[in-house]
Amino acid sequence: MNMFTTPQPIMRGAALAAKKIVIVDDYEESCKLLAEILSSTYDCSYTSDSQSALNLINQTRPDLILLDYKMPGVMGVDVCRMVRESETTKNTPIIFVSGAATIDERIKAFETGADDFISKPFHVKELILRIKARLSDKEPEVTSEISAANLKMNLLSRQVFVDGEEVNLTPKQFDILKLLVAAKNNLVTREKCLTEIWGDTEVTSRNVDSQINYLKRKIQKFHGRIVAVPSLGYRLESQE
Template sequence: MAQLNRRILIVDDYEESCKLLSEILSSTYECYYTSDSTKAFSLVTEKKPDLILLDYKMPGLMGIDICKMIRENESTKNTPIIFVSGAATIDEKIRAFEQGADDFISKPFHVKELILRIKARLSEKDQDLGAELQAANLRMNLLSRQVFVGGEEVQLTPKQFDILKMLVSNKNNLVTRERCLDEIWGDTEVTSRNVDSQINYLKRKINKFHGKILAVPSLGYRLEVQD
């Protein structure tokens, strides 16, 4: 029986791909799909899915355009998004993550891998319920995925939020680039330069934080704070 409290929206311009994914997942989740990318965002706001499976290359609206719309909307911005797409280049994958993707699975994929990644993203969402992290004047609400510095909200991308969460959870201790790549980017083929780039953006956004994100040469970063 489908878990009615777990809704998955599938967006792919090939209707057969939508049907296949829906058949694979419908024994566990309540699935909806559309092959018309221009209708995707209205379905997101209507169905309020717990997770979205999104194709990258589509006529009408590209997957990254839909992803951006979801992240910029207050009511949908925290919905996990997994891209499921074929023949994507490294640059395309990076652009997807920059627009807010949580994961990227290349076609052809193994069904078990897809299911495990979906479970992992939904599990992360469950674990975040009611949780909060704090360091000096910085506060992270892990349910709403909001960040406040000195009482003022700071807008972060999903990847920047995840990096900051890792740093705050390990405050005053080293977080290696390799750990960031492994736990935040997963199997996506990106380099340590992507970590450095996101850290630099993060520093600028939380510039009123009463602490520091320090680079540990050749290793990674440490969030230094006196609570």
């Protein structure tokens, strides 16, 4: 489908303080269906033109984005990457809602910065529960900052600094590093990463390994190292 659709707001029944969701899918009927399902609880806007998606997201500043993977022109992973590269939207939860995706496509989505992936056809209750999980208020952190040697993590602003210089991490990389720093010098299993960061999303330990490799390159100035524990997981060793 090669058509431009003006971003459409759907707010029937939504409270003034309702959290905002942007829906991006090249099939307009899918956009309308998702908006109808969610509009009683959320303030929904949508577009079926992927090239206008970023403008809608920047204009709306949504609390969550529902994104199709396979779209003509600008693919869903490209939209995801641009969202993650923007300072104002880099922490916005992104859930891919797409049909018949291969495991490689799913992994690509997560590597690009997706928080979740739901395959079509989906059960409405599952979609709503996954959205609620991503939008739910987190428990207050016991502390606002954790550190290891010359690496510091601000848990409120979700910023990472090595020798005082900010390191740009994706949300998944930040969460993995947080687990490693919190368990400093102790094992963090791949299973723990998968459970606490990806939940029940169908990904494999290969995805954890991939994110760890990216993470190592980004914190090269850290006075320590991330060590692989064969067949189990990883350990962050800090030179205090």
